Amino acid sequence: MFQIAEADGMHIQLIEVPYDSGWRGIRMGAGPGYFVEHGVVEKLRAAGHVVELECIEAQRLFLAENYTAFELNRQLATHVRAARERGAMPLVLAGNCNSALGILGGCEAAQAGVIWFDAHGDFNTPETTTGGFLDGMGLAIATGRCWSPLARSISGFTPVPDERVLLVGVRQLDDGEQELLVRSRITLLKGERIRALGISGSLEPALDGLRAHVQHVYLHIDLDVLDTSIGRANSYAEPGGLLIEEMKQAITLIARRFDIAAVAFTSYDPSGDPAGHIFRAGIQIMEHVLTAVS
Template sequence: MNIHLIAVPYDSAVRGWRMGAGPEALLRSGLEDHLRARGHHVATEIVEAPDDGPATEIRTAFVLAAALRDRVRTAREAGALAVVLAGNCGSALGTVAALAEDEPLVVWMDAHGDLNTPETSRSGFLDGMALAILTGHCWAPMAASLLPRPVAEDHVLLVGARDLDAGEQALLADSAIRLVHADAARAECRGCWTPHAR
């Protein structure tokens, strides 16, 4: 299989900081050699923010998402499996945007809903708005530069969320997004995976 690893080593527009250190740590740990040893052809690319001005979280996040979208599309057009190594939830914007013409189904697996908006967020953390952006609830003009249309709410399954803010709960109550609580997901999957399974 042809695998195209696409690393986006950013968290809050800062390269290699906090969760943004994860993608390159995976590469340093030998991920490429591990996949090649199993017979896969592997290509690796690192998405970098442009050096054309000061990095700001919102602008940089959308610029990175657009670059990621283009790289995932290129990988798919070449018949490769695009595997995104990301340092934040916002990278989903670029990944899903690459699939948007096919009206993708999104399974969002996170302890958080990532459904805050600028009006409901207490932290201002853009990653906490990622699923709200994908479904058209905020940052619509910037999202339109990535997605031809928001992802339909009835195409979204939120799995395992257990830490939802009041604003996220209100949005979910009025939406077609289906929530599978962490306890239900755990009960459903009990026995289907063990740490030693090969």
């Protein structure tokens, strides 16, 4: 039966990517399923939105961090594009931040800007990383610094120019990563600057600067951008992050200036959040994004 949205509701395509480093349903790969099992679809429907749910699955039996990550992204790009073509807002729940690559592919990266909330830079490359974690390289790949042949295998993906990227809430950078970021033209708004100037004082000038380059953005929310006083989104969580009200304020300021082409919530490991504080914060922020967009 076809559902009619209420006047202020939106058509949402909720897309799960339940993988972390090629592994399904483990660690941050358990986050998307947790959201679904704990009623994210019902909650968004209760808020007046029409919600359809789908889940991206690896097709090859042998899972390997890098191969599987790009394979998932190739599929994700197709699903994001299909959602946008039928007028639905893609809302992605992903284990890893590198899902940004598939989402950008589906949003025609050549036109899009990126607003990336994260406690980390995700800006390592194979030449700076000491952990070898592909997901520590997500933004470096998105801006064309590494893994280029595989990134090009994602349909619609082209590297996003630095000046179209705003990285918000960062508290922890590795040395080589920090050096690369400082040399880049990405606008970096660290957690400490937000703490010093407040959301409006720190974010508005940066958003106005970004608006000179792009009209629509992909909104990336690694839940570890939230302050650890709320809870620990994952084992990499750091203090000095954003509070729920600050996230909402930031989203309102973003939605006032940009068309939000797609949004993702990533990197939630429910095993570190037994009382569900980050889960509930995530739901509140999702509802706020959808209200701000509509």
